Amino acid sequence: MSPNSRRLGNGTALAGGPVADPGPKGTMMVMTTRGPLRWGADVGGGLYRSAVLAGLTGVTPVICAAVAYFGAGFAFTWTANMNAALAVRVLAAAGEILITIVWTSVAALLLLRRGSRPITRAARRLAKAWLGLRIEVRYAEPHPVTQMSTGFWWNGREYYKTEREARWHGRMQQGPADPQHRQDALWTAVAVLTVFPAAAAPLLALAAGIFLTLQAGLLAWGVALIVAGLASAPFGWRVFGPVAAAFLGQSARSKVEALQAVQADMTQTQAAELERIERSLHDGAQARIVALGMAMGAAEHLLDTDPEKARPIIAGARASAAEALTELRDLARGINPPVLSERGLVDAVRALALDAPVPVFVRSSLPSRPERPVEAAVYFAVAELLANVGKHAHATRAAVELGYADKTLAVTVTDDGQGGAAGPATGSGLTGIERRLAAFGGRVDIDSPAGGPTRITLGIPCVLS
Amino acid sequence: MRVVIAEDLFLLRDGLVRLVEAYGHTVVAAVDNGPAVLSALLENRPDVSIVDVRLPPTFSDEGLKAALAARREVPGLPVLILSTHVEQLYARELLADDRGGIGYLLKDRVMDAAHFMDAVGRVAGGGTALDPAVIAKLLGGPARAADDPLGTLTERERSVLELMAEGLSNAAIAARLFLSEGAISKYTTTIFAKLGLAEDEDTNRRVRAVLAYLGAEADR
Numbered sequence: 001m002s003p004n005s006r007r008l009g010n011g012t013a014l015a016g017g018p019v020a021d022p023g024p025k026g027t028m029m030v031m032t033t034r035g036p037l038r039w040g041a042d043v044g045g046g047l048y049r050s051a052v053l054a055g056l057t058g059v060t061p062v063i064c065a066a067v068a069y070f071g072a073g074f075a076f077t078w079t080a081n082m083n084a085a086l087a088v089r090v091l092a093a094a095g096e097i098l099i100t101i102v103w104t105s106v107a108a109l110l111l112l113r114r115g116s117r118p119i120t121r122a123a124r125r126l127a128k129a130w131l132g133l134r135i136e137v138r139y140a141e142p143h144p145v146t147q148m149s150t151g152f153w154w155n156g157r158e159y160y161k162t163e164r165e166a167r168w169h170g171r172m173q174q175g176p177a178d179p180q181h182r183q184d185a186l187w188t189a190v191a192v193l194t195v196f197p198a199a200a201a202p203l204l205a206l207a208a209g210i211f212l213t214l215q216a217g218l219l220a221w222g223v224a225l226i227v228a229g230l231a232s233a234p235f236g237w238r239v240f241g242p243v244a245a246a247f248l249g250q251s252a253r254s255k256v257e258a259l260q261a262v263q264a265d266m267t268q269t270q271a272a273e274l275e276r277i278e279r280s281l282h283d284g285a286q287a288r289i290v291a292l293g294m295a296m297g298a299a300e301h302l303l304d305t306d307p308e309k310a311r312p313i314i315a316g317a318r319a320s321a322a323e324a325l326t327e328l329r330d331l332a333r334g335i336n337p338p339v340l341s342e343r344g345l346v347d348a349v350r351a352l353a354l355d356a357p358v359p360v361f362v363r364s365s366l367p368s369r370p371e372r373p374v375e376a377a378v379y380f381a382v383a384e385l386l387a388n389v390g391k392h393a394h395a396t397r398a399a400v401e402l403g404y405a406d407k408t409l410a411v412t413v414t415d416d417g418q419g420g421a422a423g424p425a426t427g428s429g430l431t432g433i434e435r436r437l438a439a440f441g442g443r444v445d446i447d448s449p450a451g452g453p454t455r456i457t458l459g460i461p462c463v464l465s
Numbered sequence: 466m467r468v469v470i471a472e473d474l475f476l477l478r479d480g481l482v483r484l485v486e487a488y489g490h491t492v493v494a495a496v497d498n499g500p501a502v503l504s505a506l507l508e509n510r511p512d513v514s515i516v517d518v519r520l521p522p523t524f525s526d527e528g529l530k531a532a533l534a535a536r537r538e539v540p541g542l543p544v545l546i547l548s549t550h551v552e553q554l555y556a557r558e559l560l561a562d563d564r565g566g567i568g569y570l571l572k573d574r575v576m577d578a579a580h581f582m583d584a585v586g587r588v589a590g591g592g593t594a595l596d597p598a599v600i601a602k603l604l605g606g607p608a609r610a611a612d613d614p615l616g617t618l619t620e621r622e623r624s625v626l627e628l629m630a631e632g633l634s635n636a637a638i639a640a641r642l643f644l645s646e647g648a649i650s651k652y653t654t655t656i657f658a659k660l661g662l663a664e665d666e667d668t669n670r671r672v673r674a675v676l677a678y679l680g681a682e683a684d685r
Contacts, residue, residue: 318576318577321576322573322576325572325573326573329549329550332549332550333550338519338548338549338550338552339550339552339554341524341525342518342519342525342526343525343526343554347554350554351552351553351554354552354553354554354557354602355553355602357605
């Protein structure tokens with residue numbers, strides 16, 4: 001995607017775990033050459049990946065080990081030359097061990113708290129590049145810092161004298177409160193226990209093997225270790241895959257929060273929609289029918305006395321009835337488009353295309369009709385997108401493509417207009433689409449560089465047969 | 466004329482039967498569900514049929530489907546489709562077989578009995594009756610180039626074009642617009658010249674030419 005594109009939605013989160021992306025794969029792992037060349041590539045790639053993963057997941061344990069080692073060394077200097085009773089020396093040693101443990105724990109906590117986000121971010125990039133795992137997460141936005149009338153700065157939790165202070169404390173406090181942050185820390189901790197040893201083992205075996213071969217009389221042991229290290233290189237790092245899939249994604253808690261937000265949003269949208277329907281009925285058709293009844297009453301009265309006067313009243317009443325019908329039809333179309341219920345999504349989109357202000361090409365490879373609510377959501381989204389094409393894009397033609405793959409209904413709407421649909425000025429309609437689709441775990445991808453063309457893809461997980 | 470009526474709402478079906486009979490025609494069958502439509506059409510071979518798009522049991526488009534199926538069996542069997550909404554998509558499907566004897570109107574039109582029965586008669590005679598709403602959508606359809614000849618039509622020429630597209634003959638257009646038939650014939654000549662179409666006195670072929678012109682860009 002271009003730098004001008006943006007991705008809307010937390011859809012993947014609702015859809016469940018990570019999504020396999022058929023996109024970039026490690027170059028070395030997809031080599032199809034047979035024989036030693038391929039083994040060499042596998043071993044080399046494995047060693048490289050092991051090194052990267054060991055480095056990434058090893059930061060925390062190595063620093064902690066260093067703190068423990070040097071901390072202990074430092075603490076023991078306090079009583080190094082002490083001449084006291086055995087009991088006292090034992091007590092002192094216990095105290096020194098305890099303080100070393102405290103230092104190490106503090107270091108570990110600080111590392112998990114401050115370091116887990118960059119580490120997990122890097123791990124997600126690796127998971128995408130090597131395994132095709134597309135994992136999307138959402139961090140809580142930092143609360144905006146505002147100056148109050150008292151002159152103090154408010155960061156959503158506390159007041160500070162300066163803006164910098166408020167921002168810094170805001171960042172500090174926001175981390176632990178974010179469920180995703182805790183999830184990141186959990187991954188970092190789990191990776192230290194699983195990925196780190198698995199990735200480090202082949203490297204360690206190799207290093208130890210090389211060291212042993214240089215020692216006199218241990219050549220056989222050294223070679224054995226080197227062979228073991230090389231043989232395990234293509235496999236050791238692979239433990240990263242399941243661990244990443246299990247722990248790198250969204251925390252259950254933030255999934256629940258996202259779901260709750262969608263639910264609240266839906267409830268509100270529904271209430272607003274009901275209100276709109278009620279108002280349209282009340283102000284439109286209902287009022288016209290009341291007028292119709294009154295006109296008929298007047299005409300009935302005039303029939304005996306002045307039939308000629310009754311004629312225009314009756315004509316007016318008929319016109320009023322026609323108007324009421326038109327209004328009811330438009331209202332029904334907005335609630336449930338008739339072609340959609342009669343023919344299903346594809347023909348309904350074709351009907352939309354025929355009514356669009358620019359020529360729209362429609363192609364579909366859907367094997368069957370999706371569930372009705374999904375159909376309706378997609379239909380209204382496409383209607384909105386095609387309306388945008390007419391209103392904002394200054395396009396001369398557009399295309400809608402409906403496809404189904406990987407249990408996802410994908411709809412792509414393209415136009416040759418001026419682009420820039422991702423801008424905030426035209427964003428409201430797209431946000432509405434995003435919300436509507438979020439209820440189904442769907443997502444909206446917008447690729448609309450300034451100058452066009454625009455390509456908007458809707459993806460909704462569903463099951464078609 | 467012998468007429469078949471397919472409509473699921475009792476009030477509307479009853480009203481249609483009364484209306485058709487009031488104009489001196491015979492209703493040979495009045496059915497209320499999808500499966501019955503096709504057999505009623507094929508058994509009775511009516512001079513014209515009036516069919517609702519949406520019928521039980523599935524309330525989708527079985528009326529339309531039955532009408533199209535009947536016309537495949539009996540080419541040119543006159544069918545007037547009624548619906549609460551009109552779609553270009555359905556209009557295209559109905560006109561696709563190029564045989565005439567097709568009508569596609571909003572249900573609202575039955576309120577104007579004279580025009581409605583005029584449309585019924587047109588369809589029975591192998592002509593075409595398209596709802597003005599379909600024509601309006603076609604005319605307002607895909608954005609046309611700045612040099613589109615449609616833009617050069619005068620307001621009067623445009624309304625003549627609309628009525629032509631609905632399937633009206635010159636005489637009928639003249640009656641609608643309170644003009645002489647000669648004047649209408651002059652208008653149609655100008656319109657065809659402006660649009661670059663060959664003039665045709667046959668209303669059916671004329672409708673098709675006009676619709677092809679209007680839908681050309683969107684026709685895929």
